[in-house]
Amino acid sequence: MSEQVKVEEDLFDIVVYLVNSAPTSLGETPSLAAFRMMDAASRLLAVLQRTTSDTEQQTFLAEARADYDAHYNLVMTDQEAFKQWLPDFVRRCTEEAMRRAAAPSP
Template identity: 50%
Template sequence: MTEESRELFAVITHLVTSAPTSLDETPILAAFRMVDAAGKLMALGAPDDEFLRAAHADFTDHATLVLTDQAAFREWLDEYVRHFTRETLNRTAATS
């Protein structure tokens, strides 16, 4: 098994084993699990994708807010989603 396969398996396992936990946790922690999984996928690589590298760094810089300042985490998450939405629109326009 390659290192890439092991890393991908670890992310998939994280997602699967988090599912039952998310049923009983607060909505903000469930939301964190989703962006945490996205962060793990970004860490696996897309070395030629500057947006994803920057998005991963942004997530890493703000991840602990969910534990220390949930209002700030919500604000950051709203902007993070807007950032991804703008990038999706830019990429869609570029391929049209």
């Protein structure tokens, strides 16, 4: 199987996950609905990490996934801590987006 086909399958799996999560999220607590979004983001980060050749991007993606992995269980064990962690993760991702936007085009 080519890498392109694998990426397409992985992305479609994430789409199916999100689509199936939408109805479920209507009856969940806001924390669990946020968790589903974060879980999908983590899955997308994994696809990006596997496909990028940029060292800086790989570093960010690996660190972001490690941060998520270290905190995702909080939604089940300590929802308040999960809510407190989210803004920091959002900030890190936003800073990376701004860094990429400011970087010169190849």
